[in-house]
Amino acid sequence: MNINSSNIMALAPNTSNKRETVCIFGTGDFGRALGHKMIQSGYPVVYGSRSTQISNLIPKEAEVLSHAEAAQKAAVIIIAIQRQHYNFLTPLAEILHGKVVVDISNNLKLNQYPESNAEYLAQLLPGAKVVKAFNTVSAWALQSGALDASRQVFVCGDDVEAKQMVMNIVRALGLTPLDQGSLLAAQGIENYPLQLFPMWKFPFFLSLGLTAFFFFYCLALDVIYTYIYERNNFSFFIAFTIPNRICPVMALILLALVYLPGVLAAIIQLYRGTKYRRFPDWLDKWMLCRKQLGLIALAFASLHAVFTLASPMRSFVRWRTSKGIISQALNNKTEPLDTTNAWISDSYLALGILGFFFFVLVGITSLPSVSNSVNWREFRFVQSKLGYLTLILCTAHTLLYGGKWFLSPSAYRWYLPNIYMLSLVVPCTVLVVKFVLIFPCIDKPLTQIRQGWERNPKYSE
């Protein structure tokens, strides 16, 4: 809940007028919203506009002048105009000489122009100190005060003092400036608001591909096979049974893929005998998207949990249960309790529940505010130790689910293994290799390498 959201903000000119005047070129949505917010924060605001006829949407406390007049009144000029109209600024180059000119523009596409808007502006106004800022904030967020979205404002520019001035304004508006370096960073900053989860792209498409593969695999084995050989129409498996088979399989595989790159990196470091060489590019990229892989795995695990808990309500399951009970009743016999079976069923469920519990715990610590409040050692403990515990529990859960079916020929329809068997390949590999890596005779040199020791020193200081 933000204090502004309840409209208690005093919209009043600053009585002591110590804050320097800010000029805004352009009276469009964003220019107006920014002006409002600045006046609230005690800045006198002057608008530079083609016509000085005042729209009733412009804050009353602001002056509206011609561009040239307005620019002369302020040290900081904010250009709230689209890039295609920048050339109108060329005649003003002299007035803007030495002033701080803030480019707040955004593009419609990634890398729309060869150079960033801010760099283009700096070319048009060689004497001005161009700073890129504010492009990640929306007019709506500024207006409503309901800053639900990000408060981060990326700032870059070649002149350190000009940047500092802009960052002070950003702070005064209740936003968080992040210095991104020289104006070369402007391209990146302009691309930033156009990005749509760039780090999630690879994990998402990997999951999509695997899900599609497992769906058709299950469709063949569970629906088509049954239809051909047993004449049973189990097409409704598509709605519930198959999703609930795919989800745990995906969760386990993706979780194992989170820990596989770490194991591979250790092997590479051991083989090379040094940590001072870059990993292959694919491994670096893989390591950077581990968090996303893990969160998608958690999503699949959650779906699996809810699907499983909901299954007793399915009409098919209820039908199967009552069929079993009725056939026992009609045969006048009650099966005795099979203790082994009870053990397997109970441990299988308990392992799954515990695995899911630790998975959720690891997931919660990856929330930005939680990971911000733990130190590095604590973060590593949760993400690595608890993560491996989760992997062990989930793998054991799947192994117990399989139970004795691994050796039963009837589990291999069309000589193909069931998908839960496929899902065990990666996690078992990771766990076995990790188990080997923690043997002292291997762990010791690895720790030394990670502390900077080299087998064949070449790159040392």
Add this chain to the structure above:
Amino acid sequence: MNINSSNIMALAPNTSNKRETVCIFGTGDFGRALGHKMIQSGYPVVYGSRSTQISNLIPKEAEVLSHAEAAQKAAVIIIAIQRQHYNFLTPLAEILHGKVVVDISNNLKLNQYPESNAEYLAQLLPGAKVVKAFNTVSAWALQSGALDASRQVFVCGDDVEAKQMVMNIVRALGLTPLDQGSLLAAQGIENYPLQLFPMWKFPFFLSLGLTAFFFFYCLALDVIYTYIYERNNFSFFIAFTIPNRICPVMALILLALVYLPGVLAAIIQLYRGTKYRRFPDWLDKWMLCRKQLGLIALAFASLHAVFTLASPMRSFVRWRTSKGIISQALNNKTEPLDTTNAWISDSYLALGILGFFFFVLVGITSLPSVSNSVNWREFRFVQSKLGYLTLILCTAHTLLYGGKWFLSPSAYRWYLPNIYMLSLVVPCTVLVVKFVLIFPCIDKPLTQIRQGWERNPKYSE
């Protein structure tokens, strides 16, 4: 986990003494806690007090002097005294002339006095530079270092430099200052800590009213009707069945109410042919509480999910199940599997699970720390696209739940529809209108209007 919470903070006077002395008037709880914290951060602290007899609760590193002496030693004076005693400051007006005087007081009621405490203080001390700050921080939080609650400190004042000095102190204490403008904002800042979820008030009472209505509606149809016409005492439905009928209905209606104002706004903009006119007040307010509506809807959906998953454990459900099985067994017949039924039951459950899954996803992104780490486009994508997907899935879930009962006369007790039918009205309307709005012939002018185009330009620059 804050570093302070483990008491590792060195409580020592700053050896180089470069930080300016701060004076605190009043040795009450908050004055002491603030003094402690300031000494920890390297500020020399002087207390101004009526008696200079030192309580053992005052930090040992601090001096205790008379008010006049203490004030002379410092440029910043913090008034940790209740408003009703402010008049004792009048004789000190001369000494406080030109100094930064910080008002940290709070009231017991909203708008208790005609003017804010800080403005009253500024009237009493016309020469002093009054700054409002620290009133949102609790003494307990400062003392324990366990800053579980907010670290935000709202600061306002007419003198920019004075405000800057106070904001630097706030930062040095590990808190986050937020500049709120001139002293006119003090009223709002003083009201802030007295507020109790002001943005939640309307959504909460709306939910309460609707819940009460649906409760009595269900009570009439499910308990009283059954009792009168079928002589069955189903009063225990009040404890479980009726809540689990109300929750999904409330979740669906509130979720639809989140997306209804957006659709209405689009219609209004299309009708007016411009976006440069303010929406009616009720629509603006409605749009600002969409997040709260959505979160309450999510709460109802979560309750519905847990209630539903728990239902197989109910004694009534177990009794009904065994009754059904026994009657089949006694009649010596087993019902065959009804594939259509299995399809409906499975899709109904799967849609509900998926809807809930996406709902939780949207809910997670509305956590402040998550929404802070995505850009505007990503935030919109999740809140709008995934939100609509949730609405579609939940509406389909409810439609399938109804199944063929919509046309069955026995579903209409006392000629009244079941509540799940009522719950479908708003979401179906929203979805139909939204579907119409995305037709190119309507979407195109709407997009133009939102980019600033006007059918009858009047307000343009």
Add this chain to the structure above:
Amino acid sequence: MNINSSNIMALAPNTSNKRETVCIFGTGDFGRALGHKMIQSGYPVVYGSRSTQISNLIPKEAEVLSHAEAAQKAAVIIIAIQRQHYNFLTPLAEILHGKVVVDISNNLKLNQYPESNAEYLAQLLPGAKVVKAFNTVSAWALQSGALDASRQVFVCGDDVEAKQMVMNIVRALGLTPLDQGSLLAAQGIENYPLQLFPMWKFPFFLSLGLTAFFFFYCLALDVIYTYIYERNNFSFFIAFTIPNRICPVMALILLALVYLPGVLAAIIQLYRGTKYRRFPDWLDKWMLCRKQLGLIALAFASLHAVFTLASPMRSFVRWRTSKGIISQALNNKTEPLDTTNAWISDSYLALGILGFFFFVLVGITSLPSVSNSVNWREFRFVQSKLGYLTLILCTAHTLLYGGKWFLSPSAYRWYLPNIYMLSLVVPCTVLVVKFVLIFPCIDKPLTQIRQGWERNPKYSE
């Protein structure tokens, strides 16, 4: 998602060169990572190194010089070298005189040396302004830009200006500096990254001890007793039934322990007639770990919820259910619906669900980002009012679970009560005492005491 994580950061020397040069001693992992990040943020970087032979891992934009030459070029020198090699700095003492020397070192153990590394450095270089910083940030986090872990940088030092310079650098790197006072705080700051959840230690071991006790208690009563007296092998209860008995008991007891210290504090204050005396040490510590106790209680409650929801899937439960139904079917009779039973079963479930719901709500508000966005009054409302509501609901849930078994002798195997009865002792005590405390005749003096009133004033100002 951080902007850096997508590698869009422009790695370019700052063209206007207004940022002051920073010198880094040591070209190890952390020195290189820090140098990279600084160059990105526009700082010219000079490395001081034993050999000036340049490793290809050092950023190309940085100069590499001898220690003395490098130190002369900059006002800020960062010592990225381990403590045991600090003595090589002694000859450089003259060059480093008056410069800002930043100690970024960490130890391998808590309190490894009598004095902190930063204080040791200050002794070696008496003329330098030593500042402790950056030790909580990992090289990996700096390198990858994926600042998943904390962005907080604790800074301390005796010279305020030097500290300010370092804090500006920290801010420029996109990190959050937290001023921790004088150099005496260095010991704490150096211990911080070595801590592993210090606040969680006591709650964790308390839970572990209680869990172990209840496990053996249940083992004796549920498995061993049954085996001895009824010859039933219920050993598989260890996997599911016993955990699901322990979890709710632990959740309820720990939740009550969260509210017990508040009640004790009130009694102590009432007895003493003043709030101006410190609570006993154990009570203070207990109050500081209430959040952790509550979160562990929530973890147990969540496990209980999932275990309970999963129980219909257990092979034992299914066997018991079908046995019951078959015996009814064979006896040709159907039991009628027991309305009282239905009421108890339904209310019991509903209370548990509502209790869990409010528990989760309270848990969500203790997420740092959520508690940061509410004011103190709202935080107290959720943590206190909703917390008590949760306690009442969960206690009622357990009481109803017991139902009429409290008075049945068969519930007392070996004359011992069932564990759910044990679990009720603490919460019932807390609720009864709290109920007494809110009586006006007791609440009024308590409120007065909390507002500063004293029965026997001794400590007043």
